[in-house]
Amino acid sequence: MKNTLYKITFHNHTKVYELYARSVAASGLWGFTEVAELVFDVHEGLVVDPTEERLRDEFGGTKVLHLPMQSIIRIEEVERKGQSAIRDASTGEKVVTPFPMPAKPR
Template identity: 85%
Template sequence: MAKTLYKVTFHNHGKVYELYARKVASSGLWGFTEVGELVFDVHDGLVVDPTEERLRDEFGGTRALHLPMQSIVRIEEVEKKGQAVIRDAETGEKVVTPFPLPAKPR
């Protein structure tokens, strides 16, 4: 039987994060929600999503997030994983970190 998958949407530093996790529960910390077993895509090919990479870099070693209840926008139980994204809180536009360009020779 497949394990339950959740899409967690929350505010963090003026941006809206959308992550996928296998575990969502009340935290042992009062006023917080625990989000654990974060799910990221594993890319073996050349096509890499820079936002997913940024999220993996930021949260990859995290066992559990303890999010303040007031920062959570929504928690959805979903059937399959979509794209994890970071959006600007005001405009809703995706925040994409561009690939670094080579420096110009002097």
């Protein structure tokens, strides 16, 4: 079913990532899970989520993501997309990516 949406939570280095995708399946690579058709918010206004932008920069061109099974924390089938997140693995707190600030004039 094309409208099925999954929330994938997984470890990536020292962070926990939460991404959304339309397709999750066993990978052809032994020990991996295949995640495809990643879903990102489309912002047409002035409000931009820096975490969403960081995830789009990292995974936007990804056709298929092969995640090691041991890195996956949870895969949930959800009704609608929530906010994607990057969290610190030890504390669970969101990692905030600040907007670049303009340099102070001298």
